[in-house]
Amino acid sequence: MKNFKLRLIIIYLSLIFSALNNLTAQNPIICDQFSADPTARVFNGRVYVYPSHDILAKPGHGRVGWFCMEDYHVFSSSNLTDWTDHGVIVSQNKVSWVDSTSFSMWAPDCIERNGRYYFYFPANMKAGLGRGSSIGVAIADNPAGTYTPQPEPIKNVRGIDPNLFIDKDGQAYMYWAMGNISVAKLKENMLELESDPQVVGELPRQGLKEGPFLFERNGIYYMTYPHVQNKIERLEYAVGDNPMGPFKVMGVIMGESPMGCWTNHHSIIEFNNQWYLFYHENDLSPKFDKNRSVRIDSLFFNNDGTIQKVTPTFRGVGVTSALKNIKIDRYNHKSETGVSVAFLDTLNTFKGWKTILGKQNAWISYNAVDFGGKKIKSVRVKALSQTGGTLQIRLDKTDGTLLAEVKLPKGTGWNTIDTSMLKYQKGIHNLVVVLKDNNPVEIDWIQFVN
Secondary structure, rough: OHHEEEHHHHHHHHHHHHHHHHEEOOOOOOOOOEEEEEEEEEEEEEEEEEEOOOOOOOOEEEEOOOOOOOOOEEEOOOOOOEEEEEEEEHEEEEEEEEEEOOOEEEOOEEEEOEEEEEEEEEEOOOOOOOOOOOEEEEEEOOOOOOOOOOOOOOOOOOOOEEEEOOOOOOOOEEEEEEEEEEEEEOOOOOOOEEOOEEEOOOOOOOOOOOOOEEEEEEEEEEEEEEEEOOOEEEEEEEEEEOOOOOOOEEEEOOOOOOOOOOOOEEEEEEEEEEEEEEEEEEEOOOOOOOOOOOEEEEEOOOOOOOEOOOOOOOOOOOEEEEEOOEOOOOOOOOOOOOOOEEEEEOHHHHHHHHEEOOOOOOOEEEEEOOOOOOOOOEEEEEEHHHHHOOEEEOOOOOOOOOEEEEOEEEEEOEEEEEEOOOOOOOOEEEEEEOOOOOOEEEEEEEEEEE
């Protein structure tokens, strides 16, 4: 009986742990911690994201006012909407050659070869082993870990931002940055250089270049990288017919951050016949751009193989179930006036945002909501209205099918209101929320109930 009770306790605790580590988000996709420099990879039909992990430096714990990173997490998703945090996979105090006081675990990468997963990460070396940053490797039998760091970094490599690419002929390449972008072939063991490093030429000579990410599509090799053309980084690309170049500079993938984030760092993958750009912004830390957050947006190619410029969005990608909390502050469209978005708690931005509809007929739209095939009976809204406002929940457009009319009580506190559905339509639709009167309403989330 004791063993049975113990098993029940273990199962219960594991369920709690699993719930705590499953994240649902739009942009940014990770909202319970800071994350940056995302390398996305598709392994076994699932997307894994290996970002760096920003934390806030404090005296004796990193350099105050600068980037501070001591470990790496890995996240995964089957639909780009629901993300699982698999926890820490490598930390600076558990790698023998790393200076555990440097907090300099910059952008990583991961790649699979022969059923094993090789995680590449930069970090500062301990005194006596060399100066500056080198690149180490940790190996696992599963993309989520457990990863075992190798006792030494890769020889003859100094730099940050490793990027790995295995060509169709099986040859592996590693790219990294240190002022310029360098490349070298890797041996079959993925732990040693096979060729001498060489600088990737033909890229812009002026301004910082870092964060290389190379991929191939239809025989074209795309060298993509952040570059400071003016004051802050934008994402650019060049193309060639060989992984080592030469490359021809083509243009911009994403312009400078509209939020003023000084850095950007990215990766590009194809998943379920759609291409995606992973990058970062400082959504959860708008006043301090050393604490960043990972985003995703769709990426498209022209017929000639050139890349269409990506405009960053709040909505991001993926289909959201109508039965989950829908954060309409991650909107895709809104009315020109009468709508604003603000943090729920400015002292704890991880709590997310709220939508404020401030005048009659103000509206906000959230696309790709899956209403499924089973009839939905009611809509649940967490909101507040000091003067008692009324919301209209509509489909697809501001005068589209009226699903429900939600009347909020007067008050200064949040209320969760259930309102019966007037109509129901199955399938995937845009969700549009309209303020019916002139009584302002603040909305946390919306959810539909069977």
